[in-house]
Amino acid sequence: MKTKITAAIIGLILAGSVQAKDHNVDIKFSKGISKKFRKAMDRDLSVLERIDFKKEADQETLKVLGLDSLNADSATKWLEDRVQVVIEELSSRKLEKSIKIEERYFSFENAGVNPNIEIPTSTPSGKGVTVMSNLGAALYFAGKSAGSLFSFKVKTGFMKSETVKFSSPRAGLIMIGPGHFMERFDYDKNDRKAEANSYNRLATFFHEARHSDGAGKDLGFFHAVCPDGHDFQGLNACDRNLNGPYAVGAQMIKEFLKNCDNCDDEVQERMKLAYLGSTNRIIKVTKTVAEIDSFEVSMLQTTLDMKEILLPLLSGAELEAAQKEIAEIKAQILAIAEREGKIIEVPSKYVDASPEGRRIE
Amino acid sequence: MLMRHLKVEGLNKKTKITIALIFLTTAFFAVVFLLNKSKSNLPSAKTNLDSIQTSSSKKPENVDHTIKADMHVHSDKDHTHVIKVTKDGVQNQSEIWETTFFNNYLDETLSSLPTLKDLENLKDKDVHHDPEFVMEAGLRLGKIKKQVKLNKDFAPKAIEFYTNCANKEESFTPIRGLCLANLMIMKKEEGVEVDTSKFPKAVVDLAKKAMEFTF
Numbered sequence: 364m365k366t367k368i369t370a371a372i373i374g375l376i377l378a379g380s381v382q383a384k385d386h387n388v389d390i391k392f393s394k395g396i397s398k399k400f401r402k403a404m405d406r407d408l409s410v411l412e413r414i415d416f417k418k419e420a421d422q423e424t425l426k427v428l429g430l431d432s433l434n435a436d437s438a439t440k441w442l443e444d445r446v447q448v449v450i451e452e453l454s455s456r457k458l459e460k461s462i463k464i465e466e467r468y469f470s471f472e473n474a475g476v477n478p479n480i481e482i483p484t485s486t487p488s489g490k491g492v493t494v495m496s497n498l499g500a501a502l503y504f505a506g507k508s509a510g511s512l513f514s515f516k517v518k519t520g521f522m523k524s525e526t527v528k529f530s531s532p533r534a535g536l537i538m539i540g541p542g543h544f545m546e547r548f549d550y551d552k553n554d555r556k557a558e559a560n561s562y563n564r565l566a567t568f569f570h571e572a573r574h575s576d577g578a579g580k581d582l583g584f585f586h587a588v589c590p591d592g593h594d595f596q597g598l599n600a601c602d603r604n605l606n607g608p609y610a611v612g613a614q615m616i617k618e619f620l621k622n623c624d625n626c627d628d629e630v631q632e633r634m635k636l637a638y639l640g641s642t643n644r645i646i647k648v649t650k651t652v653a654e655i656d657s658f659e660v661s662m663l664q665t666t667l668d669m670k671e672i673l674l675p676l677l678s679g680a681e682l683e684a685a686q687k688e689i690a691e692i693k694a695q696i697l698a699i700a701e702r703e704g705k706i707i708e709v710p711s712k713y714v715d716a717s718p719e720g721r722r723i724e
Numbered sequence: 725m726l727m728r729h730l731k732v733e734g735l736n737k738k739t740k741i742t743i744a745l746i747f748l749t750t751a752f753f754a755v756v757f758l759l760n761k762s763k764s765n766l767p768s769a770k771t772n773l774d775s776i777q778t779s780s781s782k783k784p785e786n787v788d789h790t791i792k793a794d795m796h797v798h799s800d801k802d803h804t805h806v807i808k809v810t811k812d813g814v815q816n817q818s819e820i821w822e823t824t825f826f827n828n829y830l831d832e833t834l835s836s837l838p839t840l841k842d843l844e845n846l847k848d849k850d851v852h853h854d855p856e857f858v859m860e861a862g863l864r865l866g867k868i869k870k871q872v873k874l875n876k877d878f879a880p881k882a883i884e885f886y887t888n889c890a891n892k893e894e895s896f897t898p899i900r901g902l903c904l905a906n907l908m909i910m911k912k913e914e915g916v917e918v919d920t921s922k923f924p925k926a927v928v929d930l931a932k933k934a935m936e937f938t939f
Contacts, residue, residue: 364739491847542849547856552863567853586852594840594897600851620937628873629866632902635937636862639898639930640854 385409389443391525393450394518396539403544403564404449410561412439418621424614427606429716433618442568445575447535447722448517448525452493462502462513465528469512472719476579478504481588482674484690485597486682493540494548495567497574500532500583503720531720532575532583543567550633551626559630562619563637570612570641578719584608587646594643597690601644604714613641649709652700660699667692820874829871830885833864839894861899869906883910890923890931901930908935 386409392401412435420433430437453461506513506529513529515536527536542548543564551557577584587603589595602609616638620631652660670689677685700706821829838857846855872882889895889903904927908918920928 487846487848487851491849491851493849494853540849542853548853548859594843595851598851617937628870629863631937632866632869633859633862635934636858636865636898636902637854639901639934640858642933643898643901643926643930 386412388412388439390446391448391517391519393448394520395451396449397451400451400539400541400544404539406556407561407564407568408439410558411435411442411565414438414619414622416618416622420618421614424618426713427610427614429606442572445533445535445572446537446568447499447533448519448527449537449539450498450517452538452540458498462515464511465514466512468510469506469530471507471510473579473582474507477508478577478580478582478585480585481599481603482671482689483588483597483599484686484693486686487598492542492545493538494542495540495571496538497536497571497583498538499527499529499534499536500574500577500585502536503529503532503534504583505529528723530723531718532577533718533720533722535572535575535722537568537571550637551630557625557630559623559626559634562616562623562634566612566615566619566637566641569615570608573606573608573611573716576716576718577714578717581714581716582719584714584716589644590646590649591690591694593646597686601646603646603649603711605645605647605711606713606716607645609641609644613638613645616641645711647711649711650697651707651709652696653705653707655700655703655705657699657703660696663692663696663699667696821871823877826871826875826878827881829864830868830881833861833868834885834888834892836864837861837889837892837895837899840896841894843896858896858899861896865899865902872910879910883907886910890927897924897926898930900927902934904928904931905934 384405386405388408388411390408392404396404414435416434416438420430424433425431428441430441502513502515515527515529517525517527517536519525527534529536546552546555548563549555549557550559550563554560574583574585581604584602584604584607586599586608587601589598589601591597593601595601604610616634620626620634620638623630623634626634667689670685670692674682674685674689697706838855838861842857843851843855868882868885872878886903886907890900890907892900900923904918904920904923908920908931911918920931923931
């Protein structure tokens with residue numbers, strides 16, 4: 364009798380802690396995510412599982428995502444392969460405290476080969492609101508730089524937790540923030556639960572999931588600095604490849620829009636603008652300077668290299684001034700190169716998205 | 725009294741307490757249920773209010789929804805609803821806009837389109853996605869597109885708007901691209917081809933991307 368009552372009580376507690384969800388997508392969620400946000404994400408994933416991609420996918424979409432065909436199953440699997448756990452927004456301090464060293468002197472693939480992290484020449488003021496970010500790729504890179512395997516424990520339920528080991532960018536640890544659910548970013552303002560709003564958030568999810576790919580110099584598909592003349596010039600808000608996160612996000616918006624039965628003219632126009640917004644951040648061509656036999660250019664290049672090395676040590680007004688100087692030096696070098704006919708236009712490519720390493724339990 | 729009733733041979737104290745608790749819980753829920761049942765027999769205040777309001781307002785289906793010049797019209801903060809206020813009271817979102825209102829909306833939209841200067845005020849995390857003011861511009865462009873579809877008479881003014889929007893140098897490139905795409909589509913319907921050489925390459929490229937959609 365006693366055993367039966369105890370079992371019944373435990374059953375009641377467990378039943379209360381199980382979140383009802385309408386999908387089978389194999390992505391875990393932190394217990395710390397608010398119920399409201401969790402419900403929205405479950406709804407988004409259930410939309411993804413049910414979506415009927417009746418219109419044939421663009422060849423460009425298949426190429427960017429590296430798929431043979433696009434349907435609910437392949438799209439879901441694509442996301443599952445790149446996202447393991449979703450956590451709530453954490454401060455840098457809390458995150459730092461929660462990261463553990465799982466193993467020192469871990470053997471990383473492509474040891475010594477690091478991605479090219481471009482330094483912005485413009486720094487926005489203030490922090491803004493978090494939408495979504497891929498911590499997995501960043502923490503893998505941090506661990507690789509330190510030579511240690513990092514890990515992070517996430518509470519996913521009552522007496523349940525998941526330890527994420529950053530053995531690959533495919534660790535797939537995604538952090539969401541309130542920006543991901545803000546009404547002001549909705550495509551469909553008339554109905555918060557409209558599928559179009561799920562498509563909006565899913566496109567962001569796919570964008571972030573792309574950061575879980577890449578190896579060596581292309582690890583994490585880190586963003587590039589937008590070139591001069593671009594709307595976001597000087598900011599780390601572009602991609603210097605044709606299948607990076609912005610390309611993924613853009614193509615998913617396009618496919619969702621093509622297949623949206625409930626999107627009226629207003630919503631369609633907004634989604635088109637979102638598609639163009641992402642597309643605009645894909646740098647198609649990069650102007651680089653070929654070798655010039657010029658003392659002036661050599662001196663400028665040396666000065667530029669020195670200033671770029673010191674940049675991470677600066678902040679505030681000093682940082683702004685240094686960034687301005689760097690931009691001016693680059694412009695001078697480009698002007699000389701153009702005069703000498705020594706500009707090369709390097710087209711961006713479809714980068715090998717195969718990830719470095721693999722997930723380990 | 726309850727404990728006396730539970731005088732069953734073999735039952736220990738713990739078991740008796742458990743059974744007593746179950747009885748009390750059941751009794752509690754029974755009382756709550758009975759109380760709720762009795763409350764539901766009273767007419768609710770909301771039902772009364774609803775019936776009063778229904779009797780004094782016209783049913784939307786019988787009312788002409790076109791906005792006329794003598795009406796006071798405003799939109800809510802998100803431009804989600806265009807609200808008309810007439811002598812009969814507040815009425816709901818209109819399907820087709822009146823010409824003056826549409827033309828004013830075009831002028832307002834053109835002057836409120838975000839500029840590249842607005843991007844300078846963006847915060848760090850906001851640069852990685854479309855800023856809010858771009859989403860708002862999308863909202864307005866969506867409403868314009870819808871109205872042009874509903875009323876072909878709006879086409880000439882819309883063409884003028886899209887031309888000005890595409891030509892607006894200080895504006896955000898994707899917005900210019902979308903405007904150029906709409907301009908090219910509308911002009912094509914008139915059998916006219918737009919000279920895209922006057923526009924920056926980035927704007928033309930985006931317009932071509934927008935035209936890949938067949939709607």
